[in-house]
Amino acid sequence: MVGMNGGARGRTGDRAWRLADEMNSNGCCGVESEYVRRLHRHELRENQCSSTLFKHIKAPVHLVWSLVRRFDQPQKYKPFVSRCVMQGDLGIGSVREVNVKSGLPATTSTERLEFLDDNEHILSIKIVGGDHRLKNYSSIVTLHPESIDGRPGTLVIESFVVDVPDGNTRDETCFFVEALIRCNLKSLADISERLAVQDQTEPIDR
Secondary structure (H helix, E strand, O other): OOOOOOOEEEEEOOOEEEEEEEOOOOOOOHHHHHHHHHOOOOOOOOOEEEEEEEEEEEEOOOHHHHHHHHOHHHHHOOHHHHHEEOOOOOOOOOOOEEEEEOOOOOEEEEEEEEEEEEEOEEEEEEEEEEEEOOOOOEEEEEEEEEEOOOEEEEEEEEEEEEEEEOOOOHHHHHHHHHHHHHHHHHHHHHEEEHHHHOOOOOOOOO
């Protein structure tokens, strides 16, 4: 697995955890910590690792959410996804078969929709199959409104838990998954911010 540096580390009891923040290397503030405590709960087993990443996007929540919520079209902002075929009606428990672009150690991933809340802006998925090493992977994505430079912005928080494969360490596993998520979040920010400019969002601080 490829590696990626960054993030603060800690241990609570026997549970290893990490925090990685692209925009604040000193960790998360009180509000962000509260979001994580309330909404990003993962039960870790001994052979698993978990991490939480943050991204501040200069676009309103409704616009960012319109991309994130599309369980049937992850390729709208995820650069490593080439194709997605749905099984089900987009309800909880529906499954998607994702084709992965070349360059990654996988070609397919089978993923189940665990939770979707359009009011609270929460999406949770679980990987249930595929030709990759991310076993028992589950993730939670939440969106939170904020003001950035006097305009509507969005704080995106994404957390995950996954098995540590044989032959790899917790750090190696986390670094690999974090690298993928960072690419997804950067792409999400780029697309959302372009759409926000097109919408000509008015300042909220006058």
